[in-house]
Amino acid sequence: RCARQCPLSCICVRDSGTVTCRDAEHTELPGDIPVWATTLILRGNNISTLPGGAFSTNNGTELELTTLSLSHNGIMVIEADAFTGLPRLNLLDLSHNPLVYISDRAFHGLRELRSLYLNDSLLAPAVAQLSNALQGTETLRNLHRLELSGNRLKTIPISRLDAFNLHTLVLTNNSIENIGKDNISSLYHHKRVRIYLSLNPFRCNCELESFYLWLKNSSQCVDAARLLCAEPDAKKGIPLERLRGEDVDCLNENLEAVSYVFLGIVMALIGIVFLMVLYLNRRGIKRWLNNIRDACRDQMEVYHYRYEQDSDPRLANVAV
Numbered sequence: 001r002c003a004r005q006c007p008l009s010c011i012c013v014r015d016s017g018t019v020t021c022r023d024a025e026h027t028e029l030p031g032d033i034p035v036w037a038t039t040l041i042l043r044g045n046n047i048s049t050l051p052g053g054a055f056s057t058n059n060g061t062e063l064e065l066t067t068l069s070l071s072h073n074g075i076m077v078i079e080a081d082a083f084t085g086l087p088r089l090n091l092l093d094l095s096h097n098p099l100v101y102i103s104d105r106a107f108h109g110l111r112e113l114r115s116l117y118l119n120d121s122l123l124a125p126a127v128a129q130l131s132n133a134l135q136g137t138e139t140l141r142n143l144h145r146l147e148l149s150g151n152r153l154k155t156i157p158i159s160r161l162d163a164f165n166l167h168t169l170v171l172t173n174n175s176i177e178n179i180g181k182d183n184i185s186s187l188y189h190h191k192r193v194r195i196y197l198s199l200n201p202f203r204c205n206c207e208l209e210s211f212y213l214w215l216k217n218s219s220q221c222v223d224a225a226r227l228l229c230a231e232p233d234a235k236k237g238i239p240l241e242r243l244r245g246e247d248v249d250c251l252n253e254n255l256e257a258v259s260y261v262f263l264g265i266v267m268a269l270i271g272i273v274f275l276m277v278l279y280l281n282r283r284g285i286k287r288w289l290n291n292i293r294d295a296c297r298d299q300m301e302v303y304h305y306r307y308e309q310d311s312d313p314r315l316a317n318v319a320v
């Protein structure tokens with residue numbers, strides 16, 4: 001009886017309330033999910049669009065899903081109201097999909113949602129839309145955990161942390177080189193947020209200062225010990241925590257530059273003074289050069305004379 005209620009090419013386990021449809025090449029969502037299902041796992045199918053009301057037209061019966069996993073389905077578009085009719089949903093996993101469009105109202109109605117996974121799933125246009133989609137509808141007030149690993153993110157893609165009840169933000173394996181002052185001050189303001197940042201290519205120059213001080217001063221970054229410098233080459237692979245204050249101090253860096261400039265100026269001054277001494281002494285120097293020349297000439301004459309004498313064959317014969 002149970003088997004008969006199960007959608008085509010899915011596996012249903014009534015005890016755990018789980019329906020799993022893997023690698024079934026569904027191109028749409030199955031429309032006949034049993035009403036007892038609390039966990040729906042759709043994976044490895046080919047669903048390019050999640051249309052509005054995708055889960056509310058289940059043969060006219062409301063679903064009581066608490067967990068919905070839609071990873072690896074080739075989903076590119078999430079339309080407005082895609083998840084309406086799932087008021088109990090607690091966990092939504094959209095990882096490993098090539099998302100290019102997320103409607104501002106994509107997550108509308110997910111009042112109970114606590115965990116949202118979007119690992120390795122945001123292409124550039126979707127990154128820009130994410131912030132609006134998360135905040136636009138103000139329904140994700142209970143969001144506790146947001147995972148955004150492997151999305152080539154360069155900054156924290158959310159504009160306000162106070163729109164949610166966020167406790168955990170996972171940003172590992174992205175392209176974050178630094179975290180700017182604005183983001184740092186909003187993290188200081190939301191102390192309950194724990195953030196993961198390993199596997200990002202941090203650029204360890206003096207612009208890192210406010211982030212570096214935050215790492216040292218706050219315990220909000222859970223994997224702080226695993227953050228490594230990727231640039232410059234001289235610091236590649238060095239843990240951020242092992243940097244010294246001077247390494248990220250712009251004043252220090254500027255002072256160094258200033259000291260080189262200063263050294264250059266001093267050298268130039270010495271050169272000018274030297275040239276001036278030469279110039280002012282030009283008469284004396286001329287005299288001196290003349291003296292040297294005369295001395296040389298005298299020397300040469302003496303030498304010449306001797307040579308002539310030495311090479312005179314008659315004198316040689318006399319000697320023999």
Ligand SMILES: *[C@@H]1O[C@H](CO)[C@@H](O)[C@H](O)[C@H]1NC(C)=O
Nearest residue numbers: 025026027045046047048074
């Ligand atoms: C997925 O479905 C679309 C049509 O909806 C089709 O063009 C495409 O080839 C399918 N991809 C795979 C990998 O099956």
Ligand SMILES: *[C@@H]1O[C@H](CO)[C@@H](O)[C@H](O)[C@H]1NC(C)=O
Nearest residue numbers: 005031032033034035058059
């Ligand atoms: C759902 O609707 C289909 C027809 O669209 C029908 O064959 C099926 O029996 C219905 N399932 C349930 C559980 O009502």
Ligand SMILES: *[C@@H]1O[C@H](CO)[C@@H](O)[C@H](O)[C@H]1NC(C)=O
Nearest residue numbers: 071093095117119147149170
């Ligand atoms: C990505 O999301 C999955 C859920 O599918 C989660 O279990 C996993 O920890 C996440 N991976 C990373 C690297 O954070």
Ligand SMILES: *[C@@H]1O[C@H](CO)[C@@H](O)[C@H](O)[C@H]1NC(C)=O
Nearest residue numbers: 120149150151152173174199
């Ligand atoms: C990092 O993310 C990329 C996709 O951006 C993925 O291909 C790769 O496997 C991830 N690496 C790790 C260590 O999770």
Ligand SMILES: *[C@@H]1O[C@H](CO)[C@@H](O)[C@H](O)[C@H]1NC(C)=O
Nearest residue numbers: 155156158159160182183186
């Ligand atoms: C983080 O920084 C980015 C880029 O400067 C900005 O768009 C975003 O609003 C900031 N988010 C927070 C929470 O400060």
Ligand SMILES: *[C@@H]1O[C@H](CO)[C@@H](O)[C@H](O)[C@H]1NC(C)=O
Nearest residue numbers: 188210212213214216217218
């Ligand atoms: C450390 O953080 C506190 C606020 O939590 C702040 O007042 C203080 O200035 C910070 N110290 C440094 C060195 O950044």
